[in-house]
Amino acid sequence: MFIEQPPWIYRVLFPGAIWRIPSKEKCVYLTFDDGPIPRITPWVLDLLDKYQIKATFFCVGDNVRKHPEIYRMILDRGHQTGNHTFNHIQGLRFWTTNYLANIKKAGEYIQSNLYRPPHGHMRFPQLLLLRKLYKIIMWDVVTRDYSPHKTPDGVFEIVKKYTRNGSVIVFHDSLKAETNMMNSLPRSIEWLQQQGYQFKLFE
Numbered sequence: 001m002f003i004e005q006p007p008w009i010y011r012v013l014f015p016g017a018i019w020r021i022p023s024k025e026k027c028v029y030l031t032f033d034d035g036p037i038p039r040i041t042p043w044v045l046d047l048l049d050k051y052q053i054k055a056t057f058f059c060v061g062d063n064v065r066k067h068p069e070i071y072r073m074i075l076d077r078g079h080q081t082g083n084h085t086f087n088h089i090q091g092l093r094f095w096t097t098n099y100l101a102n103i104k105k106a107g108e109y110i111q112s113n114l115y116r117p118p119h120g121h122m123r124f125p126q127l128l129l130l131r132k133l134y135k136i137i138m139w140d141v142v143t144r145d146y147s148p149h150k151t152p153d154g155v156f157e158i159v160k161k162y163t164r165n166g167s168v169i170v171f172h173d174s175l176k177a178e179t180n181m182m183n184s185l186p187r188s189i190e191w192l193q194q195q196g197y198q199f200k201l202f203e
């Protein structure tokens with residue numbers, strides 16, 4: 001089960017993780033998971049340039065290995081990257097040593113102090129170790145752009161309904177999310193800008 005805005009009960013399971021950065025300013029943190037992917041990630045980068053905003057890309061190490069030139073493009077255009085494991089693995093299915101080794105391997109390709117666990121799952125000991133090494137970035141608004149049960153309209157509605165000051169918003173620069181993401185991201189950005197939200201990077 002996945003919900004668009006994780007409730008506090010879920011959030012307390014991950015002490016120290018960042019879901020939202022409350023602020024008096026109108027600001028959001030736009031994030032993209034699972035790239036870099038040819039055609040899709042460059043499309044996102046062009047769109048972000050068009051609206052003159054910056055975002056954070058949680059990259060899969062193996063994708064960076066395959067597409068280093070796109071990874072470079074993300075950084076060259078002034079965006080931020082984070083570690084999303086080497087093989088997009090779920091912490092609950094791996095022993096802590098193996099999970100951390102996979103993240104360390106991704107770290108050879110992704111120099112960042114940010115980490116986001118694939119599928120939002122980790123074992124508690126994994127979290128305790130990882131939070132010494134990284135800022136753990138979760139999310140406040142899950143657009144569900146990857147879901148075949150969602151339409152671009154539905155994705156846009158989630159952004160409008162759940163975004164608040166300091167929200168961390170997740171889209172995906174992945175093949176699975178392609179249609180929903182490409183058809184909802186431009187109007188989501190426009191709507192956010194009309195509402196006065198600034199787009200920020202993590203410190």
Ligand SMILES: [Zn+2]
Nearest residue numbers: 033034118119
């Ligand atoms: Zn992911």
